[in-house]
Amino acid sequence: MKYYLVAGEASGDMHGANLMKALKALDPDAEFRFFGGDLMLAEGGTLVKHYREMAYMGFVEVIANLPAILKNIKQCKQDIHSWQPDVLILIDIPGFNLKIAAYAQTIGLKVNYYISPKVWAWNQKRVLKIKKVVNHLFCILPFEVDFYKTWGMDVDYVGNPLLDAIAAFKPDPDFLQQHQLIGKKIIALLPGSRKQEISNLLPDMISIAERFPEHQFVIAGAPSFKQDYYDQFLNGENIPVLFDATYNLLSHAHAAVVASGTATLETALFHVPQVVVYKGNTLTIAIARMLVKxxxxxxxxxxMNKGVVKELIQEDCTTARISEEVDLLINNKEHRQKVLTDYAELDIRMGQPGASAKTAALIVKYAANK
Incomplete structure (x- = not known):
C-alpha cells in the first residue's frame, strides 16, 4: 500500500521512522511519501518537506509565521491529492495535522492519528473536532485512554514508542574515549531541537558550567543544525556539541538539564536525574498560563501525576536556579535517590516496548477493513 505520513518535529521524525520500519515488516512492498526528517528518509520513500522548515511553537511565534504555515498546509493537501495514498498517518503537531485530517475527510481518505494531540492540557473541546475528523487515534500516554472515554471516544493505547527506540539502542563502547570524555562525570545539556528553544535555553544552560568545574558538560546537538550554530552561544567555553549521539550521551550522563518536551521522558527512561527548563516569548507564556490547566x-x-523532576519555567529559568537544582541532583544523595526511585515507578507505568509494531498492525488491519 501507499502510506503518506506527516510529522513536523524531531520527535515525530523518530516515531515516524520507527513506525515505517514496523509497517515494512508487515507490508514489504510499502511505498512512503512524507513530511518529516532524516530518520524517516533513511527508512526509504520520498521526503516532501523537512520538519526544520515547519517547526514553530508558541502562540506568538505561530502568528508571526502564519503565511509560511498556511503555505505548508496547502502544499501538503495538494501533494496528498496528487499522490492518492491508501493510508494517511498524522503524527502529533495538531495545529497543522488536524487541518490535514479535515481535508482528508473531504476526499474520502481515512485518518490514522499517531500520538494524540495534547487536548487534555487546554481547550478540551477540541476533542469534538478530533471525533469528527480522525478515524483511528493511537495514544502513547497511559492516562489518555480514560480522558478520551470521558468524551465518549474509543482510542487505541499502543504503549510509548520511546520504549521501542531505547530498546533498539546499542551503546557505543568507545563513546567516552572517542569524544575524550574520560575522567569527569558528565552533565548533559539537552536544549531542544527548534531554533527558538535552543536560543532561549542554551545560554542559561551553558552559564552554569563554571560553577561545576569537576564535571564535564556536553551538549546534545539537534540533527537539523551544525556546529557553527552552537558556536555563537559557547563564547569559547570548552563544551563539546555531539550530534546523533543523544542516547549514548544519556547512557553515560550523571545528571542533565533538559528542555521541556519528549527529551524529558527519554532522560528519565535512561535513569538520569534531571532539571527541566523552559523559556519562551513572554506573551506566549502569559497566554499559556491562562489557558493551560x-x-x-x-x-x-x-x-506520574506528581513533581518527580524540578521544572524551572520562564522567570525561574536562571543560572542561579538551574545551578541550585543541579547541585542537589549531584551532591544530595537522598534527593538523587528519591528521583531514581520515582523513575523506577515510571518504568512500571510505561510498560513494555512494542508501540510501533502494535500501531503498524492496527493501521494495516484498519486499512484492510475499510
Missing amino acids: LNFISLVNLI
Whole structure:
C-alpha cells in the first residue's frame, strides 16, 4: 500500500521512522511519501518537506509565521491529492495535522492519528473536532485512554514508542574515549531541537558550567543544525556539541538539564536525574498560563501525576536556579535517590516496548477493513 505520513518535529521524525520500519515488516512492498526528517528518509520513500522548515511553537511565534504555515498546509493537501495514498498517518503537531485530517475527510481518505494531540492540557473541546475528523487515534500516554472515554471516544493505547527506540539502542563502547570524555562525570545539556528553544535555553544552560568545574558538560546537538550554530552561544567555553549521539550521551550522563518536551521522558527512561527548563516569548507564556490547566509541563511529572523532576519555567529559568537544582541532583544523595526511585515507578507505568509494531498492525488491519 501507499502510506503518506506527516510529522513536523524531531520527535515525530523518530516515531515516524520507527513506525515505517514496523509497517515494512508487515507490508514489504510499502511505498512512503512524507513530511518529516532524516530518520524517516533513511527508512526509504520520498521526503516532501523537512520538519526544520515547519517547526514553530508558541502562540506568538505561530502568528508571526502564519503565511509560511498556511503555505505548508496547502502544499501538503495538494501533494496528498496528487499522490492518492491508501493510508494517511498524522503524527502529533495538531495545529497543522488536524487541518490535514479535515481535508482528508473531504476526499474520502481515512485518518490514522499517531500520538494524540495534547487536548487534555487546554481547550478540551477540541476533542469534538478530533471525533469528527480522525478515524483511528493511537495514544502513547497511559492516562489518555480514560480522558478520551470521558468524551465518549474509543482510542487505541499502543504503549510509548520511546520504549521501542531505547530498546533498539546499542551503546557505543568507545563513546567516552572517542569524544575524550574520560575522567569527569558528565552533565548533559539537552536544549531542544527548534531554533527558538535552543536560543532561549542554551545560554542559561551553558552559564552554569563554571560553577561545576569537576564535571564535564556536553551538549546534545539537534540533527537539523551544525556546529557553527552552537558556536555563537559557547563564547569559547570548552563544551563539546555531539550530534546523533543523544542516547549514548544519556547512557553515560550523571545528571542533565533538559528542555521541556519528549527529551524529558527519554532522560528519565535512561535513569538520569534531571532539571527541566523552559523559556519562551513572554506573551506566549502569559497566554499559556491562562489557558493551560495542568500542574506540570514535563511528561515525567504528568505521567506520574506528581513533581518527580524540578521544572524551572520562564522567570525561574536562571543560572542561579538551574545551578541550585543541579547541585542537589549531584551532591544530595537522598534527593538523587528519591528521583531514581520515582523513575523506577515510571518504568512500571510505561510498560513494555512494542508501540510501533502494535500501531503498524492496527493501521494495516484498519486499512484492510475499510
